[in-house]
Amino acid sequence: MADAAVACKQCGGTYLGSELADGDNEEERDCPKCHKAILFLVFESVDELAGHPDALSPSEREDFAERTDFVDRWTAGLLKSPKQLPDVKAKKFTLFWDADHDTQGIINRTRARVIWR
Ligand SMILES: [Zn+2]
Structure with missing residues (x-):
């Protein structure tokens, strides 16, 4: 895109993609001279x-x-439902949020047991 030339119909100028100004949103690029929106980026889903x-x-x-x-x-x-979680019998406990260094997964656990992985 930085090497593509884009023409502005309003002022007649031709600009490289890298010369265009930021528009009102992430998808819009404006003419650097007259600030008309001249390019809209399309992202495939x-x-x-x-x-x-x-x-x-x-x-x-x-x-x-x-x-x-x-x-x-x-x-x-x-995790879609509390029914997937084990019962914790303690009246009060601390829930830890850790990362498994091998799988990069998130682990929620008490001091004694894993609650969710
Ligand atoms: Zn222009």
């Missing part, structure tokens, strides 16, 4: 990419597959 694997290069397809696997595993491991 994950669903759109999943429906068009042919649009991806082999390495992008591999990255996308890894990301999809991660999201599937992450979604399957979500």
Whole structure:
């Protein structure tokens, strides 16, 4: 994008993507001279990419597959109901929030036992 030329219909100037000014939001780039919005960035959604694997290069397809696997595993491991948690009999306890250094997963535990992983 930084090397692409974009023409402004309002002032007639032609600018490189890197010369455009920030717009009113993250997706908009404005003419650096007259500040008219002249470029809108489009980001494909994950669903759109999943429906068009042919649009991806082999390495992008591999990255996308890894990301999809991660999201599937992450979604399957979500805490969705208190019924998934064990009963804690103590009247009062401290809940710790740790990271498992091997799996990068989050562990919620008391001093004595793991409550959720
Ligand atoms: Zn302009």
